Amino acid sequence: MPQLGFLHGRAWAALLGQLRRPPGAVCIGAVRSHSQDFDIAGHFDPMIPDAECVKIMCEILSGLQLGDFLIKMSWKDVRHEMVAKRGLAPEVADRIGDYVQCHGGVSLVEDMLQDPELSRNKQALEGLGDLKLLFDYLTLFGIAEKISFDLSLARGLDYYTGVIYEAVLLQTPAQAGEEPLNVGSVAAGGRYDGLVGMFDPKGHTVPCVGLSIGVERIFSIVEQRMKTFGEKIRTTETQVFVATPQKNFLRERLKLIAELWDAGIKAELMYKNNPKLLTQLHYSEDMGIPLVVIIGEQELKEGFIKLRSVASREEVAIKRENLVAEIQKRLSES
Template structure:
């Protein structure tokens, strides 16, 4: 009787998630370190919160949907409490502040970097797991705290290599928007759905223009308005008078769009922010923009977005514009959910993946990230000696490894070093070992020389970029090679 063939498990990744290799991780790590330095320069300190929170701690503020807890990954633990993967980094901060309120300095200034999770339909560039990097000030009622976050975001983008003029920090105020909604009769819980439709129409002004916003505020808009074809987006159903009030709020030259306390308070706060950023020398980098909405419903005051304005070409020559890479605002009600009193708070969140993608376009011509120096194995019975050479390099702060595959084929060891993008390999056969020497093959220079040599005989004769040195010179010669090519290396250990 034939034995059943063992079942082979199919390797597959859940939709909306991604593996990330060194080509993405290394520049992202450098980017996060730059952001951290700027945040700490402004006096923010590190905080880490768990990936998982009690679902009710996240509550109705998740996400931009009408129903609470929509879009989160949730499960029950062994005592039947509902838990959820965090949807953002702000709700966990609010829980942390409320839980430790009496111990924390106020204002409490913290930054956090970490993964967040959204149980939403994935699509191109839309993942269920992505990283954010937040900075928040809790306990500061003045809009100077909001202005400071906008200035810090501008400094962060420039520290990352984005030129002044290639980005803008746009600022609006939810009180202004609330005042406009009140003026057109959309206050109260019964109008929550229509309010959201109006806000989404305003948010699309940079994509569809004022005429498109007008359509979305009215009966709706066709994807191809002139031909009235394509998808149709149902509008908010406002009458002409209501539409004119909303459109007036988007026109800085139109004057007062609404006459109520919320609108006036929001305008006054925007004037303060303008005064602060102008006095600090950020006038051309931070501007008031009445089209900024921000999606989450917990915002209570100033809201802001960091937008990249430069355009690049993708691999097919098509224009790519990245738009918003971060945003935030004031959320004076979020911490108060746990305390029964309002606690002022404001914060900014960077979308790490989107910003990293933008930076990769800016730095396409940057030098590649080099791998470790590879010590090849010529004689298997001398493995311990090769390991000693590796140890010597590591103690000197030089990234190094010994080849751990099958050492029979020397060519495969060189191919391995090439795939690791190693700057050089260290070679020592029995003759070199007997004379206390090693050979160092410069793979960077060797690649340049190989490109210029077409004749095999010439290649064999020249042995480009390979030289001998004493074992006691190994560290000095490798450092010299790395410095020559601008390859970074660390200080000696111990």
């Protein structure tokens, strides 16, 4: 079950630089209506932040469990960089393009360096240098097999300077009775070294690299998948639901939930004096809350609490004084 609620809290926080802030870098976390961004700004050694951005893109897409994906790099933009900015002869660039067309993956740079014509050309070697560096780092990050070149991809925005990439979901083979999923681009990024300087009154340049996640696009894919597979998405992080079969047991529930809250456990209850037990259990199932504690008159008298696993519907009696420890144990195991 994809836990979007969870990822919303954690993965987006990572995205916006809460979890890993690079040394000396400024993280520009822009919340737009359709996408969410992560950027690394500052002067650093080549391709290190670029590789981290691609890694983060992979982590987010893997974490969201949207299915298989590829990160496609735009060959047209790389060619433009080589020819217009590094002065590589167009025919040499096109020879590189031939390799791109044949291979398209990370091994491509190594293959090209074996080509006598390219490896003897100083400009070609220089032009390939950054790309080789980036692919080296992506290999060290264990994501090389996710990368391929795309001959048709071209930058949509003029402000990109350097490698531009786009993540596309791969179509999974349709199962019987399954609606085909709408796949396509779900994230994009690249380097934009000139943009910040354009807005600086003194024209100071701030090299930047970043990525955008297509939040609405991803939500609609997840929604479509939910419809097709009848999957559920957790919208809360609640770990424990506090229930009772008893009338007039609100005070006991409140006391118990305060104990859980104070122990850092995410718990909730129904804001009703006398909710029905079935309603409480159904709610816990619907919301994907893993544990329910049930307190009644007998339990109260005997100093026990019932702990129910929502998935297995198994119930065990736990001594009240051991309840918090038992819950913490179960949560850490799952």
